[in-house]
Amino acid sequence: MAKASKTEKKEYKWExxxxxxGNTPKSVTALNNLKKYCEQHLKGEYSIEVIDLLVxxxxxxxxxxxxxxxxxRKFPEPIRKIIGDLSNEEKVLVGLxxxxxx
Amino acid sequence: MPPKSKKSSTLALLAKTPxxxxxxxxxxxxxxxxxxxxxxxxxxxxxxxxxxxEFIIRGAMExxxxxVFVAFEEKAEELAINVASLGFDLPKMQKDKLIRxxxxxxxxxxxxxxxxxxxxxxxxxxxxxxxxxxxxxxVLDTIENLFSGLNNQGILRAELRRLFxxxxxxxxxxxxxxxxxxxxxxxxxxxxxxxxxxxxxxHRVTNQISTRLLRIVKYRGSLxxxxxxxxxxxxxxxxxxxxxxxxxxxxxxxxxxxxxxPALDKMLGGKGFFRGSSILVSGTAGTxxxxxxxxxxxxxxxxxxxxxxxxxxxxxQQIIRNMKSIGGDLKTHIDNGLLEMHASRPTLYGLEMHLxxxxxxxxxxxxxxxxxxxITNLVTVGSVSxxxxxxxxxxxxxxxxxxxxxxxxLSLNTxxxxxxxxxxxxxxxxxxxxxxxxxxxxxxxxxxxMKSRGMxxxxxxxxFVITDEGLDLVDVYLGTDGVLIGSAREAQQLTExxxxxxxxxxxxxxDIEIQRKRKVLEAxxxxxxxxxxxxxxxxxxxxxxxxxxxxxxxKNREQMIKNRLSKNADHGKSK
Numbered sequence: 001m002a003k004a005s006k007t008e009k010k011e012y013k014w015e016x017x018x019x020x021x022g023n024t025p026k027s028v029t030a031l032n033n034l035k036k037y038c039e040q041h042l043k044g045e046y047s048i049e050v051i052d053l054l055v056x057x058x059x060x061x062x063x064x065x066x067x068x069x070x071x072x073r074k075f076p077e078p079i080r081k082i083i084g085d086l087s088n089e090e091k092v093l094v095g096l097x098x099x100x101x102x
Numbered sequence: 103m104p105p106k107s108k109k110s111s112t113l114a115l116l117a118k119t120p121x122x123x124x125x126x127x128x129x130x131x132x133x134x135x136x137x138x139x140x141x142x143x144x145x146x147x148x149x150x151x152x153x154x155x156e157f158i159i160r161g162a163m164e165x166x167x168x169x170v171f172v173a174f175e176e177k178a179e180e181l182a183i184n185v186a187s188l189g190f191d192l193p194k195m196q197k198d199k200l201i202r203x204x205x206x207x208x209x210x211x212x213x214x215x216x217x218x219x220x221x222x223x224x225x226x227x228x229x230x231x232x233x234x235x236x237x238x239x240x241v242l243d244t245i246e247n248l249f250s251g252l253n254n255q256g257i258l259r260a261e262l263r264r265l266f267x268x269x270x271x272x273x274x275x276x277x278x279x280x281x282x283x284x285x286x287x288x289x290x291x292x293x294x295x296x297x298x299x300x301x302x303x304x305h306r307v308t309n310q311i312s313t314r315l316l317r318i319v320k321y322r323g324s325l326x327x328x329x330x331x332x333x334x335x336x337x338x339x340x341x342x343x344x345x346x347x348x349x350x351x352x353x354x355x356x357x358x359x360x361x362x363x364p365a366l367d368k369m370l371g372g373k374g375f376f377r378g379s380s381i382l383v384s385g386t387a388g389t390x391x392x393x394x395x396x397x398x399x400x401x402x403x404x405x406x407x408x409x410x411x412x413x414x415x416x417x418x419q420q421i422i423r424n425m426k427s428i429g430g431d432l433k434t435h436i437d438n439g440l441l442e443m444h445a446s447r448p449t450l451y452g453l454e455m456h457l458x459x460x461x462x463x464x465x466x467x468x469x470x471x472x473x474x475x476x477i478t479n480l481v482t483v484g485s486v487s488x489x490x491x492x493x494x495x496x497x498x499x500x501x502x503x504x505x506x507x508x509x510x511x512l513s514l515n516t517x518x519x520x521x522x523x524x525x526x527x528x529x530x531x532x533x534x535x536x537x538x539x540x541x542x543x544x545x546x547x548x549x550x551x552m553k554s555r556g557m558x559x560x561x562x563x564x565x566f567v568i569t570d571e572g573l574d575l576v577d578v579y580l581g582t583d584g585v586l587i588g589s590a591r592e593a594q595q596l597t598e599x600x601x602x603x604x605x606x607x608x609x610x611x612x613d614i615e616i617q618r619k620r621k622v623l624e625a626x627x628x629x630x631x632x633x634x635x636x637x638x639x640x641x642x643x644x645x646x647x648x649x650x651x652x653x654x655x656x657k658n659r660e661q662m663i664k665n666r667l668s669k670n671a672d673h674g675k676s677k
Contacts, residue, residue, distance in 0.1 A: 021222040029217075053223060057230035064207045065223035067252070080212055083252075087217035095214035 014038075014046035014096075015075035019060070021053045021068045026085045030069040033086040041098050073097075116323040119167070119239070119275040122160030123153065125342030129318060129327040134299055139266050139276040141296040143288045144303030149314060149335055150279040153303070154241040155181065156339050157277055159190050161239045162200035169239035170231045171203045174247035178203040188339050199235045204228075208251030215253055221261040225268060232272060240269065240276040246290050266295050287319065298322050304330070311452045311483050316342055332454030341458055354378065359471075359506060362401030363394070365575035366534075369551055369560035375532055376556065377470075378504040380497045382527060384511040385536035389547050390568055391510040392416070394536065395475045396425045396432065397573055398508050403435035407470035410463060411443045414479045418443035429572040442467055453484040453492045460496065464505065471506045477526070478512040493526050531555045536566055539587055546588035549575060565591070 018034060020027035031050060038046045053060050053068070063072050067083040073096050082095040118132035127133050134140045134157075142150050158169035173181060181203060182192035195201040204227060232240065245262070252258055269276045278296055283289030293300055300319040305312060315330040333342040358373035367374040375381055381398075383391045395411075402409040413421060421443065422432045435441035444463060448456070464472060474496075480489045493509070500507045509526065513535075527533050533552040538545045547566040551559045564575035565587045579586040579594050586594050 019223060021226060026218050026220070053226040057226045060223050060227040060230070061204060065227070066206060066208065066221055066248070067219040067224075068222035068226075069219060070223060078212070080214070082214040082216060084215050084217035084219040091214055091216040095216070 012045055012047040013076070014042050014073070015049075016046060016096075017049045017051060017063070017072045017074055019051050019053055019063065019065045019068060019070045019072070024068075027069050029085040029087065030071070033089075033092070034071060037086075037089060037092055037098075041093065071096075118324070119161070120165060121157045122164045123156055123340050123342065124338075125331070125333065126316070126340070129316075129331060129342060130299075130321060131325055134275055134277070135321070135323070136275050137270065137273045138298040139269050139278055139296045140299035140301065141278050141280060141288070141292055142301045142303065143280040143282050143293070145282045145305060148303040148305040149333075149340065150303060151176070151181075151243050152185075152335060153340055154243055154277040154279055155185055156188075158201055158239055158241055159185065159192075159195070160339075162195055167238035168200050168202075168235040169241065170228065170235070170237045171201065171241045172228065172231070172243065173203060173205045174208065174242070174244055177205050188337065202231045202235050202237065204231050206247075208247055210251050213251060219254075219257065221248075221258075221265065224261075225265065229272075232274060238274055240274045241279070242276065243279045244281060245278055246280050246288065246292065249290050262292070263295050293319075299324075308485075309483065311449070313452045313454060332452075332457075334455050334458050336458070353504065354501075355504060359405070360401050361394075362397035362399075363573045363575065365564065366549070366573075369562075369564065369575070370532075370554055371558040373557075375506065375554075377506055378501055379506060379531035379555070380500070380529065381506070381508040381532045381534070382511060382530040383508065383534045383536060384513050384527070386513055386538050389536040389538055390566060390573070391512075391536055392421065392475055393425070393428060393430075393568060393573055394534070395473045395508055395510050396421060396430055399441060399471065399473055400425070400430045400432060400435070402471040402506075403432075403438075403440040406440065408439075408467060409435075409441050409471040409473065410467055410469045411441065411473045411475065412460060413443060413445040413475050414448050415476060417445050427570070428568055429570060442469070448479040448483050451483075453480060453488055456480065456483075457492050457496060461499065464500075464503070469505060471508070472500060474507070474509045476510040476512055478510075490526060490529075494529060497529055527552070541587070542590050544588050548578070548587065 016034070016038070018027075018031060020030070031048075034048060038048065051059055053065065059065075063070075063079075063081075065072075069083070069085065071082040071086060071092075073080040073082075076097075080095055080097065082092055086092050117136035118130070118134065119136040120127050120133035121130075142153060144150050155171060158171050161167040161169050171181070176184070178192075178196075185192055192201065192203070196203060206224070206227070228240070231237065248258055248262075249255070266276075266278075278292060280288035280290070280292045282302075283291075287293045287300065287302060297320075299321045302317045302319050304315040304317070306315060307313075314333050314335070316333045317330045318326045318328065331342050333340055355377040357377040358375065359377050360367050360374040361370070383394050385391050392415075399409045399411050411418075411421070416424075418436075422436075425432050432441060432443075436443065442463070444459075446456075446459075451459075460472075460474075477489065477493065480492070484492070497507065509530070511526070532554040535550045535552050537548045537550065539548045540546075547568075548563045549566040550563055551561075563578055563585065565578050567574050567576055576591075579591040
């Protein structure tokens with residue numbers, strides 16, 4: 001999987017990491033959903049790192065990954081995790097604290 | 103049910119992975135099913151984590167099977183500290199790649215669920231951990247924590263089923279632990295998924311004394327013990343209670359050992375007890391049970407055979423002092439390393455803990471004789487049936503090891519009870535009863551042999567006396583007035599002695615009289631002789647006189663004739 005972020009050095013307001021396991025439909029859906037929400041709400045302020053655990057299984061431990069797919073908000077703190085295919089936009093935005101709970 | 107599966111069949115039997123946990127492998131007939139997941143469930147604090155961790159550690163240390171421990175509850179460091187007290191160096195084993203601990207943290211606060219997902223992350227982590235050290239054993243402790251972290255039960259259940267299938271596919275022997283729930287074995291019904299082997303742990307407190315129990319609820323494809331087995335956690339980890347000899351197949355010895363009381367040996371066919379037999383000495387308070395036990399121990403040590411004395415009432419010093427007063431020197435034996443004394447109050451721990459403690463000490467010291475004094479106090483920490491089952495297990499174990507055991511038991515009522523309070527009298531091979539016999543305002547001790555399997559034994563009551571020189575049995579006095587004991591016996595003996603003296607005296611008198619009579623008789627005989635002699639003399643005398651007279655008369659006549667003739671001649675001449 002290629003990294004979807006732009007250059008490494010640039011500091012983004014939002015650092016997101018998506019854990020997937022191979023090219024499953026769920027992973028693809030999740031990535032597409034994530035990109036869509038980010039483009040809509042965080043344009044230019046985010047970076048997405050996709051990690052395929054089939055390739056790098058040792059990374060699963062660090063972020064305490066159980067479920068696939070899992071989206072981890074590394075920054076801003078605190079760390080938040082959203083599991084699932086991110087089909088519910090409202091929940092994702094609230095979960096990532098992009099939009100406050102109404 | 104026999105705990106050991108016979109290997110006579112040529113059919114492929116269920117392969118088993120030994121746990122290395124004392125006792126558990128015997129109950130399961132070799133261990134957990136190899137390559138399959140097993141479920142261990144129980145309430146909080148009943149030892150699930152420790153049992154599963156010991157499974158991993160022992161697997162790595164004793165069987166060369168590396169293991170992965172997936173902790174959903176505790177961190178690796180916490181686990182390491184927990185087992186450090188048992189002498190296991192977890193960090194070192196992790197470094198040596200024998201064990202891998204993976205802490206899975208689920209924090210509900212940081213997790214949001216949207217839409218479909220699966221637990222591939224967990225699978226991948228597990229797979230990675232297994233491959234990293236070539237693990238053969240896996241523990242998931244406690245997987246039910248997933249249910250508290252994640253909402254979608256449908257997904258979770260499907261994934262768990264997939265997980266157990268996957269574990270089987272990996273060929274690892276796995277333990278899954280689960281909290282006990284209401285109505286079911288586990289809160290989330292994990293037993294549905296893990297159906298090969300289910301072990302239930304329990305922790306019960308009765309009379310303020312806690313007992314841990316283990317039961318194999320099911321074990322597919324294998325025979326297993328079905329009872330609840332007490333187990334304990336001590337400084338050497340978990341020990342499930344020795345469930346030896348469910349089959350009564352232990353060897354027997356026909357060798358005899360002395361009881362330490364020569365007169366008692368005489369009652370037992372002259373040789374004493376069988377080696378490896380179990381002996382019960384029961385009696386009311388103060389009848390000398392401990393003395394009998396101590397003398398048995400003493401005798402064992404004199405034969406240079408090791409002996410362990412478990413005292414539940416007195417301290418070793420107390421027993422040593424008391425035995426010294428009746429001529430038993432236990433101190434020397436202790437100094438020579440032949441005798442070990444362990445004293446503890448029964449309430450110190452539960453029954454099974456006592457049993458394990460006894461077991462361990464016996465295994466360590468390897469004695470030929472074991473003494474438990476008294477077993478009665480154990481009832482304070484368990485019910486009668488529990489004590490009985492504990493003693494059965496103890497006797498079984500000791501018989502298998504050919505160890506002679508002597509119990510003492512206090513009987514509460516003074517009449518001859520047919521059964522001791524612990525109900526063990528039917529279990530033991532020999533049963534002595536020491537009893538108070540009260541009569542004539544004093545109490546004396548009587549000793550009976552209630553039973554003694556497999557040997558001729560006396561059916562008589564003996565008076566049991568404790569002297570400065572030791573213990574002895576005295577024949578009771580059987581007279582016209584019945585059985586006499588104590589001072590009554592001594593009085594009777596005195597009376598008898600008096601009678602004897604009087605009779606001897608009387609006999610002496612008679613003898614003298616006879617002597618006299620004889621003398622009189624002899625005197626009479628002598629006088630008759632004299633009389634006879636004098637008669638004879640008299641007769642002789644008259645006879646001789648007659649003769650003499652005759653002779654003299656003859657002489658006289660001849661003289662006269664002579665005289666006349668000469669006179670005539672003279673006369674005629676002169677004329």
